[in-house]
Amino acid sequence: MADDEKVEEGAEAAAPPKSKKKLFMFGGVAVLVLALAGGGGWFFFFKGHGAEKHAEAPPPPKPPVFLDVPEVLVNLANLPGERVQYLKVKVVLEVKDQPLVAQITPTMPRVMDLFQTYMRELRPGDLNGSVGLFRLKEELTRRVNAAISPSQVNAVLFKEIVIQ
Numbered sequence: 001m002a003d004d005e006k007v008e009e010g011a012e013a014a015a016p017p018k019s020k021k022k023l024f025m026f027g028g029v030a031v032l033v034l035a036l037a038g039g040g041g042w043f044f045f046f047k048g049h050g051a052e053k054h055a056e057a058p059p060p061p062k063p064p065v066f067l068d069v070p071e072v073l074v075n076l077a078n079l080p081g082e083r084v085q086y087l088k089v090k091v092v093l094e095v096k097d098q099p100l101v102a103q104i105t106p107t108m109p110r111v112m113d114l115f116q117t118y119m120r121e122l123r124p125g126d127l128n129g130s131v132g133l134f135r136l137k138e139e140l141t142r143r144v145n146a147a148i149s150p151s152q153v154n155a156v157l158f159k160e161i162v163i164q
Helices: 002-014 019-045 049-056 097-122 129-145
Strands: 065-068 072-075 085-097 155-163
Touching: 065 097, 072 097, 085 097, 097 129, 129 155
Parallel strands: none
Antiparallel strands: 065 085, 072 085, 085 155
C-alpha cells in the first residue's frame, strides 16, 4: 500500500496547477461579453434619445390650394338612333401652393378645350360605377398636367357630376 500512496502523491505533484489559469481566462471572457452586451444595449436603447429632444419639429405642411374650373356641359357619344345623353361636370384643381394658381390661370382655355374634347368622346357606359369615375378623374388630371407643363396639379376633384 505504501507504493500506491507514493504513486498518488507523485501524480498530484506532477499535475500543473491549471485551475487558476482557466478561472482567469473564463473571468476575462465573461467580463468582455458583459461589456459588449452592455455597450450594445446602450447603443440600441439609449443612444439618440437626447438628440431627439433637441431636434426642431418640422414645419406643418401647407394646406393645398383649390382652383375652380368653369362648369363643363357636353353631349356624350351615342350610336345612331339612341337617345342623346348629356354630361355636366364641375371640377376643382388641387394645387400645391398659391403661386401655382397664377401660372395655371392663363392656360385655363387650353385646359377647358382638353376637357371638352375628351369628354365628348365618352359613352355613357364609360362612366358607370366608381371605376369609370376614377378613370375619368385620372385622365383629366393627366390632361391638365400636360397642358400646364412643367407645373403640376395634385388632383382633379369632382364637385358635381350629372349624367342626363
